[in-house]
Amino acid sequence: MVRTVLPLSARETAVEVLGLVPPRVWLALFIVIFGIVAGYAVEVINRRLLERAGVPESTEGTAFERTAREFGLSTVTIIAKLSNYFIVGIAVLTALSVADIQYTELFWGDIATFVPRLFIAIVVLIVGIVVGDKVELYVAERLRGIKLPETGVISTVAKYSVVYVASLIALDQIGVATLALIVLLAAYAFALVVLTALATKDLLAAAAAGVFLLLRQPYGIGDEVKVADRRGIVQEVDLFVTHIETDGEEHVLPNHVVFRDGIVRIRN
Amino acid sequence: MSTLTDLLDDVVADVDGVFLFSPSGSFHQRFREADVDVVVVDTENAVDADTFVELPLEFDNVRDRIRFGVEGAIENGIVETGDAIACSVSVFDDDDADSVIRVRATEDMGSGIYDLFVDSRAEPGVIRDVFEVAIELGKKGQKGKPVGALFVVGDAGKVMNKSRPLSYNPFEKSHVHVGDPIVNVMLKEFSRLDGAFVISDSGKIVSAYRYLEPAAEGVDIPKGLGARHMAAGAITRDTNATAIVLSESDGLVRAFKGGRLILEVDPEAY
Numbered sequence: 043m044v045r046t047v048l049p050l051s052a053r054e055t056a057v058e059v060l061g062l063v064p065p066r067v068w069l070a071l072f073i074v075i076f077g078i079v080a081g082y083a084v085e086v087i088n089r090r091l092l093e094r095a096g097v098p099e100s101t102e103g104t105a106f107e108r109t110a111r112e113f114g115l116s117t118v119t120i121i122a123k124l125s126n127y128f129i130v131g132i133a134v135l136t137a138l139s140v141a142d143i144q145y146t147e148l149f150w151g152d153i154a155t156f157v158p159r160l161f162i163a164i165v166v167l168i169v170g171i172v173v174g175d176k177v178e179l180y181v182a183e184r185l186r187g188i189k190l191p192e193t194g195v196i197s198t199v200a201k202y203s204v205v206y207v208a209s210l211i212a213l214d215q216i217g218v219a220t221l222a223l224i225v226l227l228a229a230y231a232f233a234l235v236v237l238t239a240l241a242t243k244d245l246l247a248a249a250a251a252g253v254f255l256l257l258r259q260p261y262g263i264g265d266e267v268k269v270a271d272r273r274g275i276v277q278e279v280d281l282f283v284t285h286i287e288t289d290g291e292e293h294v295l296p297n298h299v300v301f302r303d304g305i306v307r308i309r310n
Numbered sequence: 311m312s313t314l315t316d317l318l319d320d321v322v323a324d325v326d327g328v329f330l331f332s333p334s335g336s337f338h339q340r341f342r343e344a345d346v347d348v349v350v351v352d353t354e355n356a357v358d359a360d361t362f363v364e365l366p367l368e369f370d371n372v373r374d375r376i377r378f379g380v381e382g383a384i385e386n387g388i389v390e391t392g393d394a395i396a397c398s399v400s401v402f403d404d405d406d407a408d409s410v411i412r413v414r415a416t417e418d419m420g421s422g423i424y425d426l427f428v429d430s431r432a433e434p435g436v437i438r439d440v441f442e443v444a445i446e447l448g449k450k451g452q453k454g455k456p457v458g459a460l461f462v463v464g465d466a467g468k469v470m471n472k473s474r475p476l477s478y479n480p481f482e483k484s485h486v487h488v489g490d491p492i493v494n495v496m497l498k499e500f501s502r503l504d505g506a507f508v509i510s511d512s513g514k515i516v517s518a519y520r521y522l523e524p525a526a527e528g529v530d531i532p533k534g535l536g537a538r539h540m541a542a543g544a545i546t547r548d549t550n551a552t553a554i555v556l557s558e559s560d561g562l563v564r565a566f567k568g569g570r571l572i573l574e575v576d577p578e579a580y
Contacts, residue, residue, distance in 0.1 A: 256485065259483050262516075263466045263467055263470060263508075263510055263514075263516045264466065264467050264469075264470025264471055264516070265467075266471075275467035275468060275470075275471060276467055277465070277466060277467040277468075277510070277511065278466070278467075278510050278511055278512055278514075280512060285511075287467055287468075
């Protein structure tokens with residue numbers, strides 16, 4: 043008899059205790075557990091998706107990936123983990139508001155709006171750094187043909203430009219005043235555009251004329267022409283210059299000069 | 311007492327440099343500590359060697375390969391004329407070096423192969439691309455039948471003035487360059503046309519269907535080659551162009567420069 047009564051009474055007390063817990067808390071607990079499960083599922087799905095999209099290959103060799111490797115991580119795992127934590131965090135916040143814990147409402151309310159922003163900011167920053175690394179690698183690759191050590195500066199500048207823009211967006215997300223930084227960016231972009239336009243003014247003019255010359259071909263390779271008092275046989279026409287050759291002398295004329303001065307075709 | 315290694319000792323005695331032709335990374339590493347100058351000759355600098363001569367083609371003929379390497383090294387001031395060089399090459403095995411050849415770098419050692427690729431009017435990449443097109447064409451032919459073709463590369467303005475069109479130029483107002491992906495097919499189709507292809511310094515295909523009219527006197531090419539080769543030899547003598555000919559009768563690809571036959575390769579070997 044005693045044996046059967048004791049567990050019964052224990053069960054009763056347990057039910058009593060459980061009954062004391064308000065149903066809201068149960069709901070909150072359920073939400074937290076659901077959040078953890080969903081977060082894990084999203085992490086796995088996210089990782090698969092990123093791997094399927096070829097992210098590991100495209101981040102290969104970037105400085106960010108290498109740093110991540112040192113900690114036994116990779117870009118993909120970091121982003122997947124982040125999404126996991128994000129979802130768990132949301133679940134915890136939802137659970138807290140469902141559990142209706144009054145005295146923390148104010149504090150958690152702010153956090154609830156801040157967490158998604160922080161998450162987006164971190165993702166933007168990671169993407170920015172990875173893209174910046176990638177841009178640096180690409181520019182360095184393209185400039186490898188020019189065997190000049192100083193070209194390394196260009197790829198570094200390109201990298202930090204991308205990282206700078208990314209960090210601006212990230213800072214803006216979490217509500218830091220970025221006006222001064224935006225002004226700086228505008229000045230930088232303006233200087234870049236103006237300087238490039240100034241430096242490549244002639245090249246642009248030559249290319250514009252070159253497009254016409256290549257499309258319409260008023261003269262072709264092998265024709266004898268006179269341009270700007272230089273007479274000879276056309277050897278080569280490309281986007282920027284025209285090569286005209288006379289005995290032992292090859293004149294390389296910018297295309298806009300050809301266009302401006304006109305062409306005399308010599309027929310015999 | 312003479313042993314087998316003595317045989318090799320004689321070959322490599324007092325050499326001024328070692329040329330490694332297409333070495334593997336570990337093979338090259340073993341020579342890095344050696345106290346002789348090591349020069350790597352390959353189609354690309356895969357082992358990050360300090361001194362490197364780039365081969366434009368995988369010359370199947372070992373003599374051509376060595377000639378190109380030595381001539382390139384002389385041009386670039388890596389070795390001086392009179393230096394003795396040991397060349398480690400593979401003759402039969404495709405991967406590992408299987409023979410060591412001792413050569414002396416002299417001016418007439420090279421027959422102008424290096425000069426043909428590197429110092430021609432046309433860019434080296436263009437000449438290499440035309441070579442590859444000609445070899446491809448020689449291997450496959452047109453619909454199984456052997457075809458002949460004549461490519462005149464570089465100095466296109468002068469070549470155009472020393473030739474006349476046989477028919478309408480299919481490349482008129484086009485901007486096709488050798489090395490473009492579609493070009494092999496296109497040239498294969500056009501190879502049944504008579505006449506020469508004219509290609510500019512930068513690789514633009516200027517014209518097909520050209521009848522070359524150079525002065526043929528003083529052209530020194532082996533007897534027995536046909537009119538196509540004669541035309542090729544003559545145009546390179548009259549202009550600064552390089553001519554690459556695929557022979558219809560024996561299927562070999564030959565290169566002419568300055569009116570001389572410089573290089574002969576068999577497409578089947580590639």
